[in-house]
Amino acid sequence: MTTNDVTLIATAAMGLETLVKSEVMDLGYTDVKSENGKITYKADYKGIARSNLWLRTADRVKLLTGEFNAYSFDELFEQTKALPWEDWLPEDAFIHVVGKSHKSTLYSVPDCQSIVKKAIVSRLQDQYKIYTNLEESGVRYKIEVAILKDKVTLTIDTTGAGLHKRGYRIEQGEAPLKQTLAASLVKLTNWTPDQPFVDPFTGSGTIAIEAALIGQNIAPGFNREFAAEEWEFLPPKMWDEALEEAEDLANYDQPLDIQGFDVDHRAIEMAQNNALEAGFADLIKWKQMNVKDFKPQTDVGYLVGNPPYGERLKDRPEVESIYKALGGIMKDYPKWSVYVMTSHEEFEKHYGTSASKKRKLFNGFIKTDYYQFFGKK
Structure with missing residues (x-):
């Protein structure tokens, strides 16, 4: 997988899609598609760090790992297993699958989560030549299976705690504004x-x-950590460079x-x-x-x-x-x-x-x- 080969999804609250889209484009990403509640765009690895650091109005940033239609559990299993999970997950990855389904043949979310998990584990066992259960003792990867009108979207959450958690709000009153x-x-x-x-x-x-x-x-994410900082396939240097860029672009002298x-x-x-x-x-x-x-x-x-x-x-x-x-x-x-x-x-x-x-x-x-x-x- 080349370093320029990731598709990211920035999720947005209803009504804020145009704002999130313009923020993504301000970061220099041009292949951008806007849909209800999400902005999808092509980026390089560094885009994962830059998006998390800079997006002020998005809720979180997800890495798209696959999209396909599935009408049966067999199809869901086989198409999930066909994806190159070893490109993203190490052999000791702690795999946490969450899900949602809307207007789809496969409507049982617990079953869909369980099948996606089995398919990923099966793929990793094959690729890493592991003939026992996976240890899952390493970094947590939160994978989401989202099914809408039978179209399955598989993503890994890069953000961790939502992007609204900037790190500065140590006190808040009732019903605080995100x-x-x-x-x-x-x-x-x-x-x-x-x-x-x-x-x-x-x-x-x-x-x-x-x-x-x-x-x-x-950069609103300057003082916090993100889930993807622990990912093995993303070099730590990339996060350092993204932070350095943010430091250079800040205008602390602006009255x-x-x-x-x-x-x-x-x-x-x-x-x-x-x-x-x-x-x-x-x-x-x-x-x-x-x-x-x-x-x-x-x-x-x-x-x-x-x-x-x-x-x-x-x-x-x-x-x-x-x-x-x-x-x-x-x-x-x-x-x-x-x-x-x-x-x-x-x-x-x-x-x-x-x-x-x-x-x-x-x-x-x-x-x-x-x-x-x-x-x-």
């Missing part, structure tokens, strides 16, 4: 690092911290004007601790403040927020008064661009004006809209 979604909220704006940026509902600081990482072009406010002093403490962990101790300004007391200090800027949604009826009046207050404040700053994510379907009515654009996003399992109010030029 880092990948926070980065997406920032990337869906036209903000550039030379402009003021405010999150008035900062919680544990995630949106502001992700904005700082973007502003200084710091930033990023502020995070929250009405809760405990949230501000959490945000400060997380920012310290992320390396932004003095870079982001934090303040305990009610959004109703917010007053922009500049004519132009960007406000990005994930306010309370008022999911519980008793919280609705308070939440709606927050939306109204924010709308009233921002009306006097027409050059500011405002971006708000909420599941409250009457947000625009309370905010007092219609959004320039709306985008459907999921915050976990909650269906939300991302309301975008573009500032006047």
Whole structure:
């Protein structure tokens, strides 16, 4: 297998596929295909390291090992066994198979997992000339069998803990925003690092911290480890080179004007601790403040927020008064661009004006809209 011969799949939350696709293309990969929930692209081995280090809005990166149609367990076994598993797995690999099946003849996921595992083991026994059970005492390889309308996709997870686990969030409140979604909220704006940026509902600081990482072009996976770092067929030098590239591309001198406010002093403490962990101790300004007391200090800027949604009826009046207050404040700053994510379907009515654009996003399992109010030029 040549070093240029891997196909990678970056998985994406619903509605974020275009963002993930553009991030993949920004890394220089051009053979890119976008489907529901995933971006498939060709890369070299180093692409495994670079993708994990750099993709801000993807959930994880998988190595595609095979695709085929299967309508019987025999077909699933034989076609899985025909794949060159010895190119990826050493003889002591700990093989962990997970699965899912949707609208397919082979619908029993436990059976599919078991057959895929047997087929891989059988292939490795043949290739490595092992006539006993495999030891499975080595590195864990998480293999997924995903069947959709009888098409089988086999992958190995290169990421480990999801890409949202950046390593800086040591404290969080209730229902914290995933880092990948926070980065997406920032990337869906036209903000550039030379402009003021405010999150008035900062919680544990995630949106502001992700904005700082973007502003200084710091690879989001810089401070964590990935499953594929332990893989024998990937030289350690490759990871070192990818980290070196990330270090060279970071712009630590880029001045930033990023502020995070929250009405809760405990949230501000959490945000400060997380920012310290992320390396932004003095870079982001934090303040305990009610959004109703917010007053922009500049004519132009960007406000990005994930306010309370008022999911519980008793919280609705308070939440709606927050939306109204924010709308009233921002009306006097027409050059500011405002971006708000909420599941409250009457947000625009309370905010007092219609959004320039709306985008459907999921915050976990909650269906939300991302309301975008573009500032006047």
